[in-house]
Amino acid sequence: MTVPTSTYRLQLGPEQTFDQARALVDYLRDLGVGALYVSPVLTAVPGSTHGYDMVDPTRAAPVLGGESARKALADRLRDRGLGLVVDVVPNHMGVAVPAANPWWWEVLREGSAAVHADYFDIDFSRGPILLPVLADDGDGGAAALADLRVADGVLRYHEHEFPLAEGTAATPDGATPAAAAAAVHERQHYRLVSWRRGGAELTYRRFFDISTLAAIRVEDPTVFAATHGELLRWVEEGEVTGLRIDHPDGLADPGEYLRRLREAAPDAWLVVEKILAPAESLPASWPVDGTTGYEVLREVCGLFVDPAGEAPLTALAQELSAPESAAACADPHGTESACKHFAAAEVLGAELDRIAGLVTTLPVCPDRETARSAALELLRSFPVYRSYLPEGRAALDEAVVVARAHRPELGSVIDAIAEEMTARPREELATRVQQTSGMVTAKGVEDTAYYRFNRFVALNEVGGDPARFGVSPAEFHAAAQGRAAGLPTTMTSLSTHDTKRSEDVRARLAVLSELPSEWGDALRRWTARHPLPEASLNLLGWQCLLGAWPIGEDRLRDYLAKAAKEAKLGTSWTAPDADFDAAVAAWPGAVLGDERTVAEIAAFAERVTGPGWSNSLGQKLIQTAGPGVPDVYQGTELWDLSLVDPDNRRPVDFDARRDLLARLDQGFRPEVDRSGAAKLLVTSRVLRLRRDEPELFTGYRPLTADGPAARHAVAFARGGRHAALVAVATRLPVGLANSGGWRDTILAMPDGRASWIDVISGERVDAAAPLLGDVLARYPVALLRRD
Template identity: 60%
Template sequence: MQLHPGWTLADAAGLTGYLDRLGAGAVYTSPLLAAGAGSTHGYDVVDPTRVSPALGGDRARRALVARLRELGMGIVVDIVPNHMSVADAAANPWWWDVLRLGRESRYACCFDVDWSRGPILLPVLADEGDDGAAALDELTVADGCLCYGDRRFPLAPDSHAAGDDPRTVHARQHYRLVSWRRGAAELTYRRFFDVSDLAAVRVEDPAVFTAAHGEILRWARAGELDGVRVDHPDGLSDPGGYARRLRAAFGGWIVLEKILAAGESLPASWPVAGTTGYDALREVCGVFIDPDGAEPLTELAASLGVRTDVAEVERECRRHVTDRLLAAEVDRIAALLPGTGRERAREAVAALLAAFDVYRSYLPEGEEAWARAVRRARRCRPGVADTLARIDAAVRADPGGEPAHRIQQTSGMVAAKGGEDTALYRCTRFIALNEVGGAPERFGVPVAEFHARAAEREASWPAAMTTLSTHDTKRSEDVRARLAAIAELPGEFAAAARRWTQRLGLPEPALNLLAWQTLVGAWPISAARLRGYLEKAAREAKLRTSWLDPDPEFEAEVRAWPERVLIDRELSEDVAAFVARIRRPGWSNSLGQKLVQLTAPGVPDVYQGSELWDFSLVDPDNRRPVDYPQREVFLERLETGWLPPVDATGAVKMHVVRQALHLRRRRALTGYRPLPAVGAAAGHLLAFARGEGRHGDGNPVAVTVATRLPIGLAAGGGWRDTVLPLPSGPGAWTDLLTGRTLAPERTDGFTAPRAADLLDRYPVALLVRE
């Protein structure tokens, strides 16, 4: 649940009965600590010592916990150890004290400030091309504060006397207000990515850790907290050390919002349950994508002028990040390298930060990832090979030192900003692949690889979170599922995209192709929603406009585009006709990936509202209010035995979610056994069995069955002779989705139902043997 002033802890408490009936085991909330005024997400914490009053305060939190305990449910809370909001200095008591007293503040140790560079630079001034000089004339002193517009800043003791000029008073402070444009290159405190309003917190200091986690751990000691989701651990100085310190203080479930590259795993020494599931998202969604669509969709992208060399684009984007967005962080690292010219050191650091094939290494365990990055940096920038050699030697000699820590925590920022927030908006060949933790250069996931990864998760990280939609995903699971159908009709989509582009294309190729896919994936969509999404996408791509340097003329054209498309009757009808072609295959994919996620190894996370079809796009679109009254109506009907049709209401998805979650309540699913189908259409059926018991090595008690590539299946004549041999053993198999029991075909209990019979009503089946 995404809590905010319009959907509070009291609202969450009122929904617990519905969630319990749906089958949820716990409520998982966005951050609960006091955040910036009007915060819609809670990740901009201003005071970690109290529950947000805007959410109802601690009384409302305790009431929610009490209600959950009555129902036998747990509570998991998102926590933000990496940073705090400093957008409104007066709202953050720790930051206010640091600005007032400088290094003498008791909270000076809490923030990652480079005190050697003088006063703290605050990039808040308007800049009309004069580096903020004119804005300084707008400073005033009032009520014991330095004021700029509606922003207030503290005055150091004895730094102001009656009649003093505000600019003179400003020069006496422990901070300097500077142009907003200087934040990227000259900031003197570490940020969350490139967001100057979020200052990094030094939780590697035991005293700071204790202060920042005191309220959260108080809940735990009171038995009012079952698990935590740790936001952005890669930004921490020492993620492994943080995980160990948190585990020592908290015995509950811990998952980390850690993005893993394909094939990467968490360090084995970290005492956590696993990640928040973007690795599982890539695998579950990928197995429903037809790899044969790669070549024609690549040809389409190239013909429209969209780049398809993902690796090269990402390298360029990462260098853009090191050279512009995170220049201040790069300079700070370069300054730690004595005996090397600043420019050469800076170039070497930038090359190294851009060279990681994972988000970051974790020395000493991550030595292989570190070594690969050094080798790649040398190949890309041979002119600084000697400087890279010195950096490598220094870091290896002291993996716990400041250079090692800063390079590693900054490489994750470069990877995220260069990949997720830039390259994924430039390489728009097939945006179903362009997801957080995704691998857009790999067109789908083979079935064998999916099974191998699921078995590995069960063996190594059985309590890791799995997910399909989050507040950070670029598009919801159901949008991706519909887009997956495009991979089965690449020729038809290519013809349509060329036709639409010729009629009313956007002038920037990557945004143009992304826009048509988005329109298809989220159809029907309002002009307002699409307008907001495309404006954000255009700025993230940083091709014709950006957050730092917006192009008003280009953005005006982008903002006008959605309405122009939607009022063009012939064009919109053409788009609607194509959507109609893939709507049902998209539903099939949605049900398949949802059932697989809910029953595969791991702890499944269901994002708010996604128990019905949800065609949301990236934040803030995916934080829209959820129509829970409608969902309760459907749930009441399902509880009476209603078997909903596969239609636009999405009730069938709730049916799948409810049955899978209640099964997980009744049976402790363990183990993992792939179940191959036999017959002409065997490749279109994905199935696996789960057992019960300590190792899951007894007779399987549940089988998941899902349809893959439904368009190709229909084109090939359907299931024909395909059968699914089920694990033998005592008891008959019953499909929880239809209520039908499968009669054994032989006296020894062998059952191999025909796929055409098993999946005649729904494209998925959930078989249990009680």
């Protein structure tokens, strides 16, 4: 198996093609990277900036350079000794431009008789395929139908084109163009309907709530072969060494899919984008190397959060919240439950109704409304994203208990659903409940609750748990030891294309947990001058402004527009409020145009920036030196203060990074300053050591400091039984400084060894129990190698 020593995530697209990636290979090799890890590379919808909307799985994307450029990239990587990990999207295809997707075009033209009809998850029993594309000003899309036209053998609606079934293009003599088009439209295997109906009435399964991404039935061996043949050819030829599987929870049977994939690619490094709850583990039957590392993100970032900040930050959020929502500021799980209910009922109504139709066939179910209510309660009650029956029965059992507690009058129907699922785990009801529960959690928690529950947004991250205010060293060490023993080749991450905030923004915001009083005073002043129009958005806006400072008006405006619509309180994507949106859009200009407020923000940012840098370096050292295969998201080898996508997809200045790395290699040892060179130093030195001497990164042994500042150190040894490597990082730096620094705190080195070299600073440590003040005199982190 080809397991990389580390990966570097690169977002490919029209602005960053195969050729541009090829030009970066030497830099990545110099950085110490083991493999390039790229976003999807198969042909996507025209104009796609990310590649997750694949339309043709048989070709490398022309917009990226096509097959010749892909092969040239693979050859360059192989020549330089780097692997290539490709993002795989098995759950859905892009259908925004039907003509670009040959399979979808054929299904629209021929309906259930199409060769590829069974490739998509479509319920043909419910009539024509509903396509939610029509404008709707409150008339259900009726007026928009007048804009249909038949021309050049297709049905057109503005820029959209749709195929015509054979023999359906004839129009009545003398009919107006609109009437003719309406008559032709009624003869098709599809119906164009209001965009507002997408959430409630679709006849095909989607990717979450995105109607332009149609789910495919990859559980069918024919579909698997058709969608994976080209990728697997690249693997067989040694051009692709690893596969990252996007959203396995959307599949009918993730375990079976992964077993089929492992059989087809036995030597590939295989990781899954599986978001685990804090106490959850990967299903034991999955033949994978691990996850994409969100659980590690939660553990590592949590180390730098002070649990003492929970009570004052909760009180602050309650004080600044609307009276009717103040209590919710102390109840993140209550917020999540309410948001999951909303997601199931409103955002994913079409999926819920499809399940309800199956539940009505159960003998105990009296009617469809009861079926819908019972299914909704069960879906929103799962403690994890989904179960994987027959594995994961405990998650289903817990969901039943919670659902019955919410709606005891539905208990018999909820029980019947669960009994049917466990008795027939591979039948349609069990499959659809499990597929949809993950969608409900993702849309309810990640995309709603994490924009509403804003007492301390450093915790509001994919795979996180805002109810767990920080992670103790003991908890972290236990998780790391388990990872080293059970999943040593799993990916570990701090920033991804899906994270709500970059690792460096979270590291800076973590400092607020050490300064709750100062933060509260500043937030009250600033809110009094420039409040956002909704209380939880106000909490979010100020934290993100500080975390990403300095940030321009345009970036902040775009972020807040998205955040407000995701929260779905004052406005939303489907029910925008023009006045609310205008007030949000005006806020960045008002704040950044107020000289007094800007001066105060800059001063407070300066207060937290230094400790934030310390946290960032600590996070990066612990991730890169710890168990697993560390991933570096593009650009984050320097400070990166990005917010949620598309902000985190902005161009990266690789020339600056090359030049700075060259200076480091010439002996430059930077200060911890705004250049970010210290982070590049840490990243490159650890990644190079992992690549050149991987035996140093085996095993895991927690180390404990001793002395008055012991709680401010987190340390561990690696290198197997002989522990040839020791990583040590500073945590809670504000408290450390306020208490007088390290003083006589020591770190006893493993096996009583007395001679070590810090591979980051180059300094020698000649003591079996050195003072931490000496070890960390130059940088807040050290990686000590036995001399």
